[in-house]
Amino acid sequence: MSEQAVxxxxxxxxxxxxxxxxxxxxxxxxxxxxxxxxxxxxxxxKSTTMKHILGLxxxxxxxxxxxxxxxKDDPDRYRSSLAFVPEAPVLYEELTVREHxxxxxxxxxxxxxxxxxxxxxxxxLFYMKDKENSLSSHLSKGMKQKVMIMCAFIAxxxxxxxxxxxxxxxxxxxxxxxxxxxxVNREGASILLSSHILSTIENYCSRxxxxxxxxxxVQGTLEDIRSASNMPGESLENIFDRLVRAEGAGGxx
Amino acid sequence: MSGRDSGSGxxxxxxxAGGPAEGRRSPASRGGxxxxxxxxxxxxxxxxxxxxxxxxxxxxxxQRPPAVSGLPWAPGTIAxxxxxxxxxxxxxxxxxxxxxxxxYTPYIIQSGLxxxxxxxxxxxxxxxxxxxxxxxEGLPIRWILPALLFPLAxxxxxxxxxxxxxxxxxxxxxxKMKAYFAPAWRAGVVGKLLVTWLVLLxxxxxxxxxxxxxxxxxxLSLALLLGLxxxxxxxxWQEHRMVSSRQADLFALLRWLLAAAAVLAWFWLTLLPxxxxxxxxxxxxxxxxxxxxxxxxxxERLIAVERAQAGRAMRMLAWFVDVPTEDPRVHRRSFLSGAxxxxxxxxxxxxxxxxxxxxxxxxxxxxxxxxxxxxxxxxLLARVSWLGGxxxxxxxxxxxxxxxxxxxxxxxxxxxxxxxIPEDSRRRxxxxxxxxxxxxxxxxxxxxxxxxxxxxxMLAIGVLAAALVLAWLMRSSAERKWRKLEDEDD
Numbered sequence: 046m047s048e049q050a051v052x053x054x055x056x057x058x059x060x061x062x063x064x065x066x067x068x069x070x071x072x073x074x075x076x077x078x079x080x081x082x083x084x085x086x087x088x089x090x091k092s093t094t095m096k097h098i099l100g101l102x103x104x105x106x107x108x109x110x111x112x113x114x115x116x117k118d119d120p121d122r123y124r125s126s127l128a129f130v131p132e133a134p135v136l137y138e139e140l141t142v143r144e145h146x147x148x149x150x151x152x153x154x155x156x157x158x159x160x161x162x163x164x165x166x167x168x169x170l171f172y173m174k175d176k177e178n179s180l181s182s183h184l185s186k187g188m189k190q191k192v193m194i195m196c197a198f199i200a201x202x203x204x205x206x207x208x209x210x211x212x213x214x215x216x217x218x219x220x221x222x223x224x225x226x227x228x229v230n231r232e233g234a235s236i237l238l239s240s241h242i243l244s245t246i247e248n249y250c251s252r253x254x255x256x257x258x259x260x261x262x263v264q265g266t267l268e269d270i271r272s273a274s275n276m277p278g279e280s281l282e283n284i285f286d287r288l289v290r291a292e293g294a295g296g297x298x
Numbered sequence: 299m300s301g302r303d304s305g306s307g308x309x310x311x312x313x314x315a316g317g318p319a320e321g322r323r324s325p326a327s328r329g330g331x332x333x334x335x336x337x338x339x340x341x342x343x344x345x346x347x348x349x350x351x352x353x354x355x356x357x358x359x360x361q362r363p364p365a366v367s368g369l370p371w372a373p374g375t376i377a378x379x380x381x382x383x384x385x386x387x388x389x390x391x392x393x394x395x396x397x398x399x400x401x402y403t404p405y406i407i408q409s410g411l412x413x414x415x416x417x418x419x420x421x422x423x424x425x426x427x428x429x430x431x432x433x434x435e436g437l438p439i440r441w442i443l444p445a446l447l448f449p450l451a452x453x454x455x456x457x458x459x460x461x462x463x464x465x466x467x468x469x470x471x472x473x474k475m476k477a478y479f480a481p482a483w484r485a486g487v488v489g490k491l492l493v494t495w496l497v498l499l500x501x502x503x504x505x506x507x508x509x510x511x512x513x514x515x516x517x518l519s520l521a522l523l524l525g526l527x528x529x530x531x532x533x534x535w536q537e538h539r540m541v542s543s544r545q546a547d548l549f550a551l552l553r554w555l556l557a558a559a560a561v562l563a564w565f566w567l568t569l570l571p572x573x574x575x576x577x578x579x580x581x582x583x584x585x586x587x588x589x590x591x592x593x594x595x596x597x598e599r600l601i602a603v604e605r606a607q608a609g610r611a612m613r614m615l616a617w618f619v620d621v622p623t624e625d626p627r628v629h630r631r632s633f634l635s636g637a638x639x640x641x642x643x644x645x646x647x648x649x650x651x652x653x654x655x656x657x658x659x660x661x662x663x664x665x666x667x668x669x670x671x672x673x674x675x676x677x678l679l680a681r682v683s684w685l686g687g688x689x690x691x692x693x694x695x696x697x698x699x700x701x702x703x704x705x706x707x708x709x710x711x712x713x714x715x716x717x718x719i720p721e722d723s724r725r726r727x728x729x730x731x732x733x734x735x736x737x738x739x740x741x742x743x744x745x746x747x748x749x750x751x752x753x754x755x756m757l758a759i760g761v762l763a764a765a766l767v768l769a770w771l772m773r774s775s776a777e778r779k780w781r782k783l784e785d786e787d788d
Contacts, residue, residue, distance in 0.1 A: 099716055124718035135712050137652070139628045139659040144638075148655075151641075151648035152717040178635075180659075182628060 050074040051126075051204050051235040052098065056107035059097055060090075060259075066105055067093045068259045075204065075235045080226065082246045083239040084281075085256035086289060091239040092132065094256070095206050098237070099129055111204060125153060128197035132209040134189035136181040142192050143168075143177040146199045153200040160199065167195040170221050187213040194222055198229065205229070205236045211245070223249055247281040255285060257292050381477035388478050391459035399611065405619040430503055439508040443501055444561040450494040451526040452557035454534030456486040460601045475595050483535065491527045495520055513569040522564055522576070529580050530557060532587075538599050539592035549587070556583055613661065616706060627661055634658040649714070649723035653731055656707050665700050666735055669693055673743040681746040682754075687761040690743055691768050697739050698772030704728040705780050725780050729773055736769035 052075040060067030068090045075081045083091050096102040098109050100116040100123070108115060116123045136145060143164065150160035168174045171191045181189060190213045197205055205226075211219050226236055227249065240246050247267065254264040263273050271277050276284050406412075458479065460468075468475065502516055533553050540546040560576045567575065606627055638654035641647050657663055673693035680686035705728050708714055714724070744765055747758040 101715065121718050121720075124716065127716075129716055131712070137656065137708075137711075137713075139656050140652070144655055148648060148652050149713075149717070151643060151651055152645060152713075152719050154645045154718075157643045180628060180630065 051077050053110040057104050058106040059104040073254045073264055075237050078233050080230050080236040080250045082250035082253045089256040090259040095208055098206055126202050127204050128200045128202045130193050130197045130207040130210050134193045136189055138182040141178050141180055145192050145196055149196040149199050163199050190214055203234055207238045211242055243282040257289055384477040385481055388481055402615055402619050409618040433507050437508050439505050440565050443505055444565055446497055448558040448561045452530050452554045454531045456482045458482045458600050458604050460604050462601055465597050472595050487527055487531045494523050536587045539596045541591045545590045628659050646720050649719055650727035653727045662703055666697050669697050670739045670742050677746040681750045690765050694740050694765055694768050701732045702776055704732055729777055733773040740765040740769050
């Protein structure tokens with residue numbers, strides 16, 4: 046997988062302070078058309094890992110490559126290959142829903158006609174058609190989250206980094222988002238997804254990376270993780286519970 | 299709250315603004331033992347009517363080294379929210395806010411504001427002395443004085459320093475918030491009252507020269523303004539409390555109309571009818587204020603107003619120094635919703651689209667438009683001489699200075715650091731918009747010179763040429779400055 050990995054996080058060590066790294070040798074890949082779940086407790090280092098991938102933080106050691114390039118090698122290509130959905134919506138108060146999508150499409154160089162078509166579909170899919178001309182300051186939290194998601198899907202890059210996308214979404218929104226993720230996945234896009242709703246992502250992600258206190262304790266398909274933890278047939282939630290509690294008690298016995 | 303002293307702690311390096319809480323440090327906060335902190339917590343609980351403190355809170359206080367909080371109770375204690383404590387909390391927040399502003403004062407003085415103000419003061423004094431010495435017959439002072447005073451009488455605002463988190467943490471104390479708001483209310487009235495009195499005192503010599511026989515005497519007028527300020531500050535506070543924002547808007551309008559009516563009545567009617575009319579109006583207004591449904595504490599509105607006021611203060615500061623401005627206010631301006639559509643659909647121009655949208659819905663457009671309209675009106679009067687030309691250049695300069703703020707729009711935007719947008723987009727788009735706005739404003743303000751064109755074409759065309767050159771120079775100067783600041787940022 047190594048040569049063709051869309052995202053390669055190699056031996057990444059880093060954090061907010063140079064002397065106290067949050068991440069310790071985090072090493073994983075996301076292949077083309079893969080959906081990988083990044084899971085861990087609060088403070089495990091999921092968002093910090095994502096910030097390193099986005100280039101908002103610089104690694105102390107190790108590297109992050111997207112499509113084989115480092116951010117500093119080819120910033121334009123790196124940025125164009127990536128769309129991000131943050132945990133808490135970050136919107137421009139002075140833009141309407143549609144204008145957010147338009148700005149994203151312009152920034153990613155999406156063709157005008159293609160934008161119109163994608164925007165129509167996304168607005169309908171997420172039940173936001175009647176809000177397309179509302180200023181973002183007038184939206185509910187769930188609607189703001191939908192704007193973030195729609196902006197990411199307007200761009201259609203090869204890699205999506207999605208941080209806790211289900212927070213604040215209504216049940217229909219969650220289902221539509223999952224369906225849409227499957228669709229872009231099938232079309233070849235890769236997704237790195239962080240979520241606490243393990244019972245949901247268990248059925249959608251092809252592989253999982255379990256982070257605990259800034260270190261990967263296990264990664265692989267659900268089957269790989271089951272056999273590594275010696276819990277055949279168990280749900281991801283139960284395995285995660287056992288692994289993390291065991292880590293707290295000094296490792297799995 | 300036992301054990302307070304007035305010693306000053308050395309750890310808090312924020313500039314002191316003399317808030318009520320400033321300088322109050324308890325011995326425990328500087329090095330008290332866990333036991334002392336504990337007993338303080340116990341005291342707090344008994345003072346608070348026997349409320350049991352959660353064990354976790356006490357535990358946390360024992361574990362952490364005591365920090366200087368600037369509040370009159372030791373860190374980690376369950377604070378007794380007495381009236382004194384509430385007032386101290388606002389005082390602390392006020393000094394924190396001033397601590398952010400005051401360090402910039404030297405830059406503001408260096409920026410030429412001090413010299414400018416002094417110059418204007420000298421010019422005003424000279425003009426005012428000559429006005430008093432050569433008093434014109436029939437000066438409409440009975441109109442001028444009310445026109446100066448009524449906006450000052452009606453103008454009310456309060457700095458509450460409330461924050462969004464207060465809807466969680468202070469909400470349970472809603473019934474005690476009066477003590478928190480009292481200093482905000484006092485500060486809101488006193489400062490504005492002094493300005494109002496100052497204006498009256500300065501204009502008074504002119505008034506008594508023009509209307510020596512009038513009933514309005516100085517002391518009564520000062521007392522009237524005090525009464526009006528109190529009444530309208532009370533009214534403005536009640537407007538904040540109203541559940542319906544429509545009703546609040548109507549009452550705000552009523553406040554301004556009544557202020558104008560009261561001041562006009564005072565200077566136009568004889569004493570008795572004036573006093574009776576004002577008293578009756580005030581009583582009816584106070585009565586009317588009782589009817590609309592109100593919140594006990596209008597949390598959300600006060601937080602929004604506070605945010606806008608803090609933002610305004612930072613934006614004013616940004617005229618002089620490069621400070622991060624807070625969330626700007628957004629105006630819908632539906633009639634301009636088509637702006638940005640014509641920006642070419644290219645990645646290099648994507649930021650121009652965003653900036654155009656932000657500009658048409660932000661404060662900068664309002665400022666540029668107001669200056670242009672004032673300039674236009676003044677030039678209708680001054681278009682016949684070269685003085686008009688100088689005035690046009692002054693207004694272009696002022697608008698150009700304001701438009702330097704375009705650089706700060708979206709300075710810290712997450713999406714601009716993530717989206718694949720060329721690095722120089724922000725500077726290019728900012729300068730592009732700046733020159734366009736400057737040219738439009740320059741041509742608009744020059745329009746009065748069309749009337750001068752037939753009689754003095756040299757003047758009209760010369761002024762236009764000078765205006766266009768200045769607009770271009772403002773852009774070039776901004777480009778140099780922005781590049782320099784970008785280099786410094788790098």
